[in-house]
Amino acid sequence: MPQKPQSTAKQLVLVGGGHSHAIVLKQLRAKPIPGLEIILISNTRFAPYSGMLPGHIAGFYSFEECHIDLEKLAKTTGIDFIVDEAVGLDLQKNLVFSTKSQPIKFDFLSVDIGSTPATLSVPGAAEYAISAKPVPQLLEKWKQLLTEILAQPQKHWHLAIVGGGAGGVELALALEAHLGKLIKNPHHLTLHLLHKQDEIMSSHSQWVRRCLTNILTNRGIQLHLNQAVSAIKKTSQKKIISCESGLEVECDEVFWVTQASAPAWLKEAGLTTDERGFILVNDKLQSLSHPQVFAAGDIASIINSPTPKAGVFAVRQGKPLYENLACVLQAKPLKPYQPQKQYLSLIGTGTGEAIASRGNWGFGPSQVLWWWKDWIDRRFMKGF
Structure with missing residues (x-):
């Protein structure tokens, strides 16, 4: 029997279902790249849209309204979709390793797995705090907390948010708005926001910082500034946040929304990364060390144009990422991407x-x- 001819198609593997990759799939659906096989690996079928998550927690949006169905999107685009967690790379053999699947071969790789709050340096944070990312785990914990609160309407609930950037502030306001409607007695809810700097949201203007500080305090959220968390401990009843200043805050749950970090396996694979482990890319969103690798969104750091870890940049990198993947697959010159200085x-x-x-x-x-x-x-x- 004659052997089946070997496929000459190039293989593109997309690791992660972040905003940039969702837009790449949308672009591929409208304008497919000939001679290309694509596999998308994501640790979840439903990719959260960060712009609507605080609104979801506040009660404005349903789960479906603020999540992208990656399986459905992949099917309409004609690509293979695998629900799995990538955990390593072999950049000599061009393989992706994951927790459940066989190693996946690629010609070109694109990484858009977002980021996670840095917790490992604080004892007890990984064990006892609810991390803002990955989002599926956050929402599962949030759902459990709502069930507990509804089952104990007379209990006085103490909740804490660690991190006073935009993410922490929006989460605090969303929690207060939703729980304020569930817990009829306002004295039965206490929210704490702890931040290691002397002002919240340091990347925003003085006016915005002052305005949001006033809103937080007017809504009864207790601000603890200049408080670097040194440990979280758990007793039989409460979780205790200890700060370097000596301050201790007792609470039922702790939400952790601190500076972003990257998984160690990217650097361990040999990719050039910045000091926090994010993949360093050039202005074509291409790895500085491995030209067969691209990255976008939070997991990427553009070497000459660093940007905040914000969803707006992941969204805007989607189309340039698609265009450069199309160029590299067709051996055409890549196009530079210049992020906006203000947004x-x-x-x-x-x-x-x-x-x-x-x-x-x-x-x-x-x-x-x-x-x-x-x-x-x-x-x-x-x-x-």
Whole structure:
């Protein structure tokens, strides 16, 4: 019997279902690349859209409204989809290792797995805190907490958020907004926000920082500034947050929303990374050390144009990533991507209002800004 001819198609493996890869799939659906086989590996079928997550926790959006169904998107794009967790790479043999599947061969690889809060340096954080990422675990813990609160309406709940960046502040406001409706007695809910710096949201303007500080305090959220958490311990009843200053905060649950970090296996594979383990890429979103590897979103650090770990950049890198993957697969010159120096943030307050922040400018809170943000987010999700 004659042997089946070996496929000459190039193999592209996408690791992670982040915003950039979701847009790559959308672009591939509209404009397929000939002679290409694609596999998407993601640790979850449903990829969360970060722009709507605080609104989901505040109660504005259902799970379906703020998640992209990667399996459905992959099927409409005509690519193979595997639910699995990538855990390693062999960059000599061009293999991806995962927890459940056989090693997967690639000609080109693109990584968009997001980031996770750095917890390993704080004893007890990984064991006793609810990490903001990965999002599926956060939402599962949130669902469990809601069930417990509904079952114990008379209990006085103490919750803490560690991290006073945009993510921590939006989470605190969303938690207060949702739980304030469930817990009828306002004295039965105490929220703490701990931050190691002397002001929250240091990457935003003074006006935005002051405005959000006032909103937090007016809504009864206890701010603990200049408080670096040194440990989290667990007793039979409570979790205890210990700070370097000597402050201790007792609470029922701790949400951890600190500086982003990357999994160790990327650096261990031999990829050139920055000091936090993120893949260093050039302005074509291509690895500095391995030209067959691309990266986008939070997991990538552009060598000459560093950007904050914010969803807006992951979204905007999607189309340039698709274009450069198409170019490299067709042996064409790659195109440089230049991220914007300033970007508009619309920060939800959890109560149907939002604050606009861009550079040194800020405005709000305003219902009109929330309606605008809601329209932008829903329009983005409709594309999938």
